[in-house]
Amino acid sequence: MTTGPASGPIRPQPGPGRVLDVTPASAGWKNVAFSVVELTPSHPWSGQEADRETAIVPLSGAGRVQAGDIDTTISRTSVFEELGRVVYLPPDTPFALSTEDSLVAAVGSAPAEGRHPARVIEPDEMRVEIRGGGQAYRQVVHTLAHPLPAERLILYEVFVPRGTWSGWPPHCHDGRDGSPYLEEVYYFRLDRPEGYAVHRNWRTEEGFDEAVVAHDGDVVLVPKGYHTSTACPSANMYFLNYLAGELYDDERRTPPCFAAEHTWIEADWSAGAWQLPVAGATPSP
Numbered sequence: 001m002t003t004g005p006a007s008g009p010i011r012p013q014p015g016p017g018r019v020l021d022v023t024p025a026s027a028g029w030k031n032v033a034f035s036v037v038e039l040t041p042s043h044p045w046s047g048q049e050a051d052r053e054t055a056i057v058p059l060s061g062a063g064r065v066q067a068g069d070i071d072t073t074i075s076r077t078s079v080f081e082e083l084g085r086v087v088y089l090p091p092d093t094p095f096a097l098s099t100e101d102s103l104v105a106a107v108g109s110a111p112a113e114g115r116h117p118a119r120v121i122e123p124d125e126m127r128v129e130i131r132g133g134g135q136a137y138r139q140v141v142h143t144l145a146h147p148l149p150a151e152r153l154i155l156y157e158v159f160v161p162r163g164t165w166s167g168w169p170p171h172c173h174d175g176r177d178g179s180p181y182l183e184e185v186y187y188f189r190l191d192r193p194e195g196y197a198v199h200r201n202w203r204t205e206e207g208f209d210e211a212v213v214a215h216d217g218d219v220v221l222v223p224k225g226y227h228t229s230t231a232c233p234s235a236n237m238y239f240l241n242y243l244a245g246e247l248y249d250d251e252r253r254t255p256p257c258f259a260a261e262h263t264w265i266e267a268d269w270s271a272g273a274w275q276l277p278v279a280g281a282t283p284s285p
Contacts, residue, residue: 007201008212008220012036016043020219022185027221031152031244034108034185034219039063039099045107048094053112055144055153056097056105057240058084059189063103067095068118074105079189079238083123083157086143088150090114106187110244112151121148133269136168137161143240146253152244154182154252162195163233169262173245174224176203179257182245184222186229188214188237195235201227226259 012019015038022034033052036059037045047054056065062075065087076084089095091114097105127142142148144155160166175181188197195216202209203225212220220229231237247254265271 006210006212007223008199009214009218010220011215012217016040017045020187020217022219022221027183028223029183031110032108032183032185032242033110034106034187034242036104036106036187036217037097039097039103039105041098041100044096044098046094046096047107049089049091049109051091051111051113052109053091053116053151053153054089054093054095054107054109055150055155055242056087056089056095056107057143057155059104059106059240061099061101061103063097063099063105065095065097068093070118070120072120074103079157079240080191080236083126083141083143085123086121086155087118088116088121088144088153089118090116093118106240106242108153108155108185108242110152110242112153115151115249116149119149132165132168134265134273135163136165136265136269138164138166146250149249150252151249152247152252154241154243154247156241156243158239158241160229160231160237160239162231162236165228165230166237166239167228169265170226170228170259171256172203172224172226172259173243173256174203175246176224177257180245180247180251180254182243182247182256184241184243186214186220186222187240188216188218188220189239190216190231190235190237192235195237196232197229197237197239198232199227199229201225
């Protein structure tokens with residue numbers, strides 16, 4: 001089986017300033033742009049996206065967002081400890097981020113026409129659910145997903161216990177197998193410095209299959225195919241997804257396509273699981 005071009009890891013560069021940058025041109029797609037910016041009092045950040053809607057997500061620290069009629073604070077002790085207020089901006093809205101101490105934030109965008117006004121999304125507006133079971137048990141936060149309004153942007157934050165899989169059963173949203181077309185960025189954080197995640201993208205009929213090892217702060221792209229991620233046994237994992245593609249407004253509720261050969265496990269997450277020892281003599285104490 002051949003392996004296509006690597007989808008990462010895209011590693012952060014030293015700050016302050018933009019430490020991660022994914023553009024449609026660099027990713028080889030049409031919709032999603034994603035950056036992580038590190039601010040200090042002497043290094044603020046500003047921008048304005050023509051014909052693109054923008055979502056700003058705090059990752060750590062505290063700061064101020066000024067954009068149009070919005071003048072608000074955003075803060076977060078850590079992605080592992082709490083959710084943060086998110087700022088949504090329509091196209092052509094100039095914005096400025098500043099801090100009196102330090103702030104790390106994700107800034108991502110997608111094509112839009114300006115159908116929705118600028119707004120602040122509070123954590124208590126974000127739906128939180130527990131998905132899966134067994135070794136695929138995780139918490140999913142609908143950070144900017146339907147019914148929260150946006151034109152094309154969809155954001156999730158996912159909390160994955162160590163040694164556990166996310167995105168299981170594997171799913172796709174590349175316009176194949178009846179799925180919608182969505183591009184996706186994974187921004188990974190691990191709660192221990194030696195921790196890592198493994199992310200797999202594949203489309204077997206094309207001979208495309210890649211496994212990417214991501215460390216704390218890395219980005220991995222999903223250009224096509226089915227995909228899933230797992231956390232190593234010694235580190236808990238968080239990731240932030242920015243998605244955008246053909247789904248518009250209320251269509252953003254459309255689910256992906258799940259790999260049929262793996263969906264059986266949803267009926268009973270413990271079915272067939274081994275209890276050790278399986279074969280041979282009883283292990284020595």
